[in-house]
Amino acid sequence: xxxxxxxxxxxxxxxxxxxxxxxxxxxxxxxxxxxxxxxxxxxxxxxxxxxxxxxxxxxxxxxxxxxxxxxxxxxxxxxxxxxxxxxxxxxxxxxxxxxxxxxxxxxxxxxxxxxxxxxxxxxxxxxxxx
Amino acid sequence: xxxxxxxxxxxxxxxxxxxxxxxxxxxxxxxxxxxxxxxxxxxxxxxxxxxxxxxxxxxxxxxxxxxxxxxxxxxxxxxxxxxxxxxxxxxxxxxxxxxxxxxxxxxxxxxxxxxxxxxxxxxxxxxxxxxxxxxxxxxxxxxxxxxxxxxxxxxxxxxxxxxxxxxxxxxxxxxxxxxxxxxxxxxxxxxxxxxxxxxxxxxxxxxxxxxxxxxxxxxxxxxxxxxxxxxxxxxxxxxxxxxxxxxxxxxxxxxxxxxxxxxxxxxxxxxxxxxxxxxxxxxxxxxxxxxxxxxxxxxxxxxxxxxxxxxxxxxxxxxxxxxxxxxxxxxxxxxxxxxxxxxxxxxxxxxxxxxxxxxxxxxxxxxxxxxxxxxxxxxxxxxxxxxxxxxxxxxxxxxxxxxxxxxxxxxxxxxxxxxxxxxxxxxxxxxxxxxxxxxxxxxxxxxxxx
Numbered sequence: 001x002x003x004x005x006x007x008x009x010x011x012x013x014x015x016x017x018x019x020x021x022x023x024x025x026x027x028x029x030x031x032x033x034x035x036x037x038x039x040x041x042x043x044x045x046x047x048x049x050x051x052x053x054x055x056x057x058x059x060x061x062x063x064x065x066x067x068x069x070x071x072x073x074x075x076x077x078x079x080x081x082x083x084x085x086x087x088x089x090x091x092x093x094x095x096x097x098x099x100x101x102x103x104x105x106x107x108x109x110x111x112x113x114x115x116x117x118x119x120x121x122x123x124x125x126x127x128x129x130x
Numbered sequence: 131x132x133x134x135x136x137x138x139x140x141x142x143x144x145x146x147x148x149x150x151x152x153x154x155x156x157x158x159x160x161x162x163x164x165x166x167x168x169x170x171x172x173x174x175x176x177x178x179x180x181x182x183x184x185x186x187x188x189x190x191x192x193x194x195x196x197x198x199x200x201x202x203x204x205x206x207x208x209x210x211x212x213x214x215x216x217x218x219x220x221x222x223x224x225x226x227x228x229x230x231x232x233x234x235x236x237x238x239x240x241x242x243x244x245x246x247x248x249x250x251x252x253x254x255x256x257x258x259x260x261x262x263x264x265x266x267x268x269x270x271x272x273x274x275x276x277x278x279x280x281x282x283x284x285x286x287x288x289x290x291x292x293x294x295x296x297x298x299x300x301x302x303x304x305x306x307x308x309x310x311x312x313x314x315x316x317x318x319x320x321x322x323x324x325x326x327x328x329x330x331x332x333x334x335x336x337x338x339x340x341x342x343x344x345x346x347x348x349x350x351x352x353x354x355x356x357x358x359x360x361x362x363x364x365x366x367x368x369x370x371x372x373x374x375x376x377x378x379x380x381x382x383x384x385x386x387x388x389x390x391x392x393x394x395x396x397x398x399x400x401x402x403x404x405x406x407x408x409x410x411x412x413x414x415x416x417x418x419x420x421x422x423x424x425x426x427x428x429x430x431x432x433x434x435x436x437x438x439x440x441x442x443x444x445x446x447x448x449x450x451x452x453x454x455x456x457x458x459x460x461x462x463x464x465x466x467x468x469x470x471x472x473x474x475x476x477x478x479x480x481x482x483x484x485x486x487x488x489x490x491x492x493x494x495x496x497x498x499x500x501x502x503x504x505x506x507x508x509x510x511x512x513x514x515x516x517x518x519x520x521x522x523x524x525x526x527x528x529x530x531x532x533x534x535x536x537x538x539x540x541x542x543x544x545x546x547x548x549x550x551x552x553x554x555x556x557x558x559x560x561x562x563x564x565x566x567x568x569x570x571x572x573x574x575x576x577x578x579x580x
Binding site for chain 2: 044
């Protein structure tokens with residue numbers, strides 16, 4: 001399992017890359033391996049929207065399940081990844097790179113501190129992988 | 131009989147919640163209502179019961195005995211004998227898509243054929259495996275449009291010339307939604323409005339515009355300018371269509387409809403007492419993940435053989451729970467099969483012939499009725515197999531008197547539109563002979579005198 005050390009994580013398997021006031025959000029390698037082959041991604045939010053932490057930002061459908069992606073931290077959407085609609089398989093092949101879902105301007109940086117670091121997330125995953 | 135618990139289990143459960151008996155669970159119900167004495171007659175034998183039932187049945191007046199010009203959403207058509215005999219085969223005899231669907235390849239193939247037929251007939255790209263009836267299919271169009279705009283567009287615009295039952299069921303489905311406002315245009319005088327009358331009411335907040343084709347009054351309108359205006363505001367257009375009429379008319383798909391729904395009953399399903407009927411739902415491929423209900427897809431198995439599966443199920447309620455577009459997980463499998471058999475037996479030319487017979491006979495009837503002094507026939511707009519007759523006296527009186535001549539004269543429009551007291555909606559199908567029509571005309575002339 002790949003868990004980059006520079007990212008923050010949630011219990012619902014989203015990752016966040018924080019760069020100054022900007023956060024990039026996606027789903028983790030653990031999430032994609034649990035879902036198996038992703039066949040469809042829908043991101044029903046638009047740039048400019050102000051969203052609260054936990055807002056529903058995407059739906060991922062795989063050959064065996066459908067899962068919702070929730071926002072790990074409140075903020076204003078800067079951009080969503082349009083490529084995923086046509087190439088949902090990027091979530092399997094490059095979950096931390098090409099398969100980013102949205103970028104947002106962080107509105108409450110204290111929320112970032114509540115997220116897990118890579119070590120904590122790895123420990124958390126190891127408790128539920130069987 | 132289904133017995134869920136043994137005596138021991140029941141006692142165990144009562145003990146763990148601290149109740150002595152099942153009766154105690156009902157102690158909050160006032161005693162006199164708790165176990166009321168029912169005034170029931172003594173039991174009878176099967177033979178006696180059957181005789182009694184036959185007596186009740188004989189009291190019914192049915193379209194088998196009456197000359198029928200009643201339509202208004204449900205139509206009497208000829209059903210080839212093969213429909214029923216194939217339908218009753220044990221292999222098909224379930225109302226549902228099976229719980230372990232892929233084991234029933236025959237059923238899935240039939241549903242797949244149904245979807246293909248409905249998509250072709252309506253001129254759309256995808257169809258689902260059916261709904262309960264035309265009204266619930268219409269309601270699902272509203273639900274889909276709502277979710278398509280993620281609840282951000284609150285306005286649904288209805289033509290007053292759609293089947294009033296469809297309007298009511300759509301309202302029942304959607305009135306509980308937050309932020310949904312349903313508006314009907316021209317209810318006071320529906321014959322004065324047409325699809326283009328809706329155009330000024332479409333806004334950037336409109337999710338869905340619903341019209342019927344032919345409309346509830348049988349009229350056929352060109353929907354292309356409405357479609358253009360709906361799309362210019364970014365909204366969706368749903369068309370409620372009569373599938374028999376589509377054997378003859380330009381498809382809603384060609385007009386640019388985004389959703390086509392309708393009542394499938396005319397396709398080989400008897401009138402019965404209003405059900406079971408069949409709802410169909412077709413749309414464009416881009417909305418395939420937004421539609422309610424089951425979808426059957428064709429694929430190949432590991433050996434390369436053709437096979438059928440339930441597909442795109444991840445969008446459905448049994449997986450997506452509260453996030454699914456609709457909570458419908460079921461369909462009207464047996465009736466969808468009836469429609470499939472009916473259409474297969476008729477073929478493209480057969481369906482066109484049925485539609486053409488309906489059209490020609492209805493026009494013959496309309497022409498004849500228009501010649502009766504005091505009667506006016508609504509024919510400013512082209513119509514299919516149903517038309518409005520303005521009578522010299524109340525339509526309710528007319529139909530009551532026609533019944534004395536064993537004629538079901540039509541639908542009294544005041545039942546749905548209070549200020550259309552003298553208006554009668556007359557439907558003519560291929561089953562109405564020239565003699566039937568002439569007798570109707572003769573009788574109308576007779577009963578309109580006091």
